[in-house]
Amino acid sequence: MDYYTDAIFRALELIITLDSEVIQIVTTSLKISISSTFIASIISIPLAIVIARNKFKTKKFINIILNTLLSLPTVVVGIFVYSLISRRGIMGELDLLFTPTGIIFGQVLLIIPLITALIRNVIFSMDEKLYKTAVSMGASRRQKFKLLISEARYGIIGAVIAGFGRVLGEIGVSMMLGGNIKGVTRTITTAMSLETNKGRFAFALALGIILLSLSFLINLITYYLQEGKNYARR
Amino acid sequence: MQEDKIIELKNIEKICGDRKILNIDNFAVLKNKFNFIIGGNGSGKTSLLNILCLVDQDYQGHLYYKGQKINKEQQNLELRRKFSVIWQDPYLYRGDVFYNIALPLKLRNINQNLINKKVKEIAARLEIQNLLEQSAHTLSGGERQKTSIARALITEPEILFVDEATTNLDEESIQFFNSHFADLVTDEMTVVMVSHDRRQIKQLADQITLLKNGEIKTTKKLNNFNFELFGAGIESPIVEIV
Numbered sequence: 001m002d003y004y005t006d007a008i009f010r011a012l013e014l015i016i017t018l019d020s021e022v023i024q025i026v027t028t029s030l031k032i033s034i035s036s037t038f039i040a041s042i043i044s045i046p047l048a049i050v051i052a053r054n055k056f057k058t059k060k061f062i063n064i065i066l067n068t069l070l071s072l073p074t075v076v077v078g079i080f081v082y083s084l085i086s087r088r089g090i091m092g093e094l095d096l097l098f099t100p101t102g103i104i105f106g107q108v109l110l111i112i113p114l115i116t117a118l119i120r121n122v123i124f125s126m127d128e129k130l131y132k133t134a135v136s137m138g139a140s141r142r143q144k145f146k147l148l149i150s151e152a153r154y155g156i157i158g159a160v161i162a163g164f165g166r167v168l169g170e171i172g173v174s175m176m177l178g179g180n181i182k183g184v185t186r187t188i189t190t191a192m193s194l195e196t197n198k199g200r201f202a203f204a205l206a207l208g209i210i211l212l213s214l215s216f217l218i219n220l221i222t223y224y225l226q227e228g229k230n231y232a233r234r
Numbered sequence: 235m236q237e238d239k240i241i242e243l244k245n246i247e248k249i250c251g252d253r254k255i256l257n258i259d260n261f262a263v264l265k266n267k268f269n270f271i272i273g274g275n276g277s278g279k280t281s282l283l284n285i286l287c288l289v290d291q292d293y294q295g296h297l298y299y300k301g302q303k304i305n306k307e308q309q310n311l312e313l314r315r316k317f318s319v320i321w322q323d324p325y326l327y328r329g330d331v332f333y334n335i336a337l338p339l340k341l342r343n344i345n346q347n348l349i350n351k352k353v354k355e356i357a358a359r360l361e362i363q364n365l366l367e368q369s370a371h372t373l374s375g376g377e378r379q380k381t382s383i384a385r386a387l388i389t390e391p392e393i394l395f396v397d398e399a400t401t402n403l404d405e406e407s408i409q410f411f412n413s414h415f416a417d418l419v420t421d422e423m424t425v426v427m428v429s430h431d432r433r434q435i436k437q438l439a440d441q442i443t444l445l446k447n448g449e450i451k452t453t454k455k456l457n458n459f460n461f462e463l464f465g466a467g468i469e470s471p472i473v474e475i476v
Binding site for chain 2: 127129130132133135136137138139140141143147150151
């Protein structure tokens with residue numbers, strides 16, 4: 001039992017004393033996750049609106065593919081992107097393998113389907129009268145788009161946060177494309193895996209507590225955005 | 235004397251799935267008049283209104299504004315901004331009542347001081363000045379409709395379209411609508427109104443068009459309109475029963 005209590009106390013000590021190595025790993029993780037979420041959101045928001053609001057022949061097929069990609073294993077994305085950015089890959093000359101950019105590339109591909117599908121559902125479930133009213137008020141196409149984004153903002157933020165949570169907690173892409181290089185591509189999850197194997201249980205536990213706290217915070221924000229006072233008023 | 239036609243429809247066909255929901259050879263909206271469109275459920279009243287106010291541009295046939303053909307392929311933004319619509323079940327956007335009433339003016343990039351002045355004026359006329367800071371999603375049905383009327387009138391539209399504005403309202407709100415509506419509309423405004431309310435029709439109508447199964451059965455002036463035709467596809471007006 002001492003093994004566990006000692007590990008927990010040591011882990012809390014590492015967090016409270018702001019251990020430099022822990023801080024560096026968490027910072028790297030957050031930088032990479034925020035970047036990939038930001039890029040994926042820029043692509044996913046308009047893509048979701050196009051899919052939800054337009055009629056086209058391949059719409060059903062695209063929706064099926066999108067839903068399939070929701071459960072995409074991270075290692076599959078890792079292998080796919082690895083084949084693109086490794087030395088012999090078609091993007092090999094860009095030297096992205098084992099860099100933060102390489103991880104971001106993989107994570108963006110990982111969460112685009114998730115964010116797109118969630119926002120598509122939000123837009124799809126919005127009242128049709130929203131568009132009719134916007135047209136009748138004299139809104140231009142751009143103004144209609146802005147009104148739509150504004151009305152769907154809580155759902156959109158919720159989808160983006162869900163994407164952020166997914167990349168923050170994934171390990172497959174980070175490990176395969178980042179290589180777990182200390183101070184460069186070592187993220188919370190890859191460090192936890194490594195440190196546990198090395199027997200530094202308390203260190204891995206400290207990172208685990210931080211990851212869990214971040215996940216809790218993300219879920220708390222998502223809950224308030226989707227189920228909170230503002231959502232109920234809608 | 236020949237009356238001015240502000241909007242004209244020619245050979246309009248609207249098809250939904252494999253069903254033709256509108257089939258109109260000719261129809262005209264008279265300028266500066268109250269033009270009523272009546273008919274039973276599913277007769278195509280709202281479909282016709284959607285085409286007239288340019289919300290629906292997916293139809294066969296031609297629409298003319300002051301004699302000029304409207305190109306359905308274009309946004310027709312300038313023309314749409316001359317129109318306003320009061321819907322049966324109005325959609326109010328997230329935000330307070332002030333924001334909702336001011337929205338059409340914001341879309342037209344009107345100066346904020348002028349927006350403030352106009353919102354206060356129209357809110358006072360509709361007796362909702364005390365609701366301006368209230369969230370639009372906390373309003374009652376009557377308050378929502380008053381807000382949407384204020385939003386439609388704030389742009390001083392050339393043509394005001396009204397789609398069964400009182401259908402979902404309680405008697406008090408209907409009374410308010412019927413007693414105030416004529417005063418809210420200016421002489422320069424043309425009104426196209428879809429309604430079931432015989433009292434409204436008798437009080438306001440200049441021209442009445444009866445629709446049945448997507449086709450125009452008759453278009454008459456109020457004096458010449460045979461109200462027996464109400465039996466030909468219109469439910470008993472709820473208001474008179476009340």
